[in-house]
Each structure stands twice: as structure tokens, then as C-alpha cells.
Amino acid sequence: MPALRTPVRHSGLTRKLLAAAGDRGQKTGFGQAVGYFARISNLDYGSRLAKRFDRGQMKELLADLRRSLPELNRNVFRETNIARLTSVASDFGVTLRVQPLPGQGLGVRGFYLNDSAFSARPLIVLNAANPPLTVAAAFWHEIGHHLTQEIYGKSPDPMYLNISGGSEAHLDDPRELLADIVMTLGAYPASTAKYLFGVAKPPNDSEGLVKLVSKASGHVKSVSGFEVSAGGPLKKKLQMVASMIHIARLRIALLQEYGL
Numbered sequence: 001m002p003a004l005r006t007p008v009r010h011s012g013l014t015r016k017l018l019a020a021a022g023d024r025g026q027k028t029g030f031g032q033a034v035g036y037f038a039r040i041s042n043l044d045y046g047s048r049l050a051k052r053f054d055r056g057q058m059k060e061l062l063a064d065l066r067r068s069l070p071e072l073n074r075n076v077f078r079e080t081n082i083a084r085l086t087s088v089a090s091d092f093g094v095t096l097r098v099q100p101l102p103g104q105g106l107g108v109r110g111f112y113l114n115d116s117a118f119s120a121r122p123l124i125v126l127n128a129a130n131p132p133l134t135v136a137a138a139f140w141h142e143i144g145h146h147l148t149q150e151i152y153g154k155s156p157d158p159m160y161l162n163i164s165g166g167s168e169a170h171l172d173d174p175r176e177l178l179a180d181i182v183m184t185l186g187a188y189p190a191s192t193a194k195y196l197f198g199v200a201k202p203p204n205d206s207e208g209l210v211k212l213v214s215k216a217s218g219h220v221k222s223v224s225g226f227e228v229s230a231g232g233p234l235k236k237k238l239q240m241v242a243s244m245i246h247i248a249r250l251r252i253a254l255l256q257e258y259g260l
Contacts, residue, residue, distance in 0.1 A: 040249065045250055065182060074190070077140055077187065079136060088143075094143070100128050114149060144179030185254070188247070228241060
């Protein structure tokens, strides 16, 4: 799509994206959105995925993941209750803590730590300052890191920090990408992805992006009841819309490139 370069020129697009996500009350501050939407909107997700995994590799990876998560890509992972997520983590041998984290201005969602010097078991810490849906999505991303270590072996870097706005970097890091894939397949199982996005490649323009956000926000509301309009300050809402775009575009790429 055309590059999103200036706040003035594209404030209309940002307003439309927020409206598509269910928030029609914002009047100012749209210049903040340029950095969020420009990077994600112009990425070729399909080619970036294909550079990392061919069809055979992706099929094997999904089979490995399903040994631990049999419902992955079959049912929506709807759970947001912290006590139940704690139980899920424990079943994987992971300790889960949900607490307010410093650096909220950076959009910290949480982190995964596997270092016996700090914790006897692998540790997931999630930012309680975020809405329950964001916390749950971050949980499945971090569980993805845990399962990735079981597939690839323990990483030399014991910590993975999950920060809003890091989507593009995730496409270049196989471990981060797989963690996002776990989160994405949990949000949009195959039947849901085919219903919402079909098999035709969506237009890579402003109108296509608005339609994509509308579909994604509608799905989020149907699954959890959450709307971006309840997301708090403008910056956090923009982060949520950017995350919706990233997850939806990744899901479409998985559907088109691998038939998942």
C-alpha cells in the first residue's frame, strides 16, 4: 500500500482504523499512529514467512506443537481467567505471575525467563496493567516460547521480553515468529480464519486495512466481549489496533502460504 509517511496526510486513515476497531470518540493525537501502522501495513508477511519455513517444515512444527496443544488451530483459546491460565502454565511446568510491570510507556506485555539462577522452573511474567485479553494473548505468546525451547532446545538468551510495537522484528526471529504463530493460531483456528479471511489475498491499500481491522475487532468482541473503545489512553488503543493488524495479517499469511 502507499507509504504512510506524514501524520497530517494519514490522520483520516488512523481515524478510520480506530472507528473500525469500535472507537469513534478520539479527536486528537493521530500523529502517534504513523509509527504503529506504517511498518505493519507495508510488510509482506507471506514472503517473510516463506523465507523462514517451507511447507514441510511448517507442517512438522505444527505437529510438534499439537503434541503439547492438541486444540491448537482447532478451537479458539478464549480463556482470560488468571487462575485457569496459571493452571495451564503449571501443567507445562511453568510458573505464571501476573503483576504490574515498570516501563508501561513502552507497552511491556510480559516476558518468558528460563534461567535456574532466578527461578527453579521456567517463569512467565505478564503485565497486569493491560486488559485481560492482551494479558491472555501475551500468555500464549510466552507459552509459545516455552514450546519453542522444547522443539529447538534451550536458547542461549534465557529471557524474551514482549513489547508492543515489536511485530516487524518478530518476523526476522524464528523463535519470536513461532511464539506469535502459537498466539495467532490460538486466536484464529482454521475454520475461523477461512470464514473471516477466505483464500483471496486482501487488497494492500487503506480500504483493505480498514476492512481487516473491522473483521479482527468483530472477532475479538465475539470471543471476549472486549472493544478497543474500552482500552484506555489513545497510545494503548493504537497499540491494540496495531496488534490486531499484525495477528490478522500473520494469520492470513499462514492460511495462504501453508493452507493452515
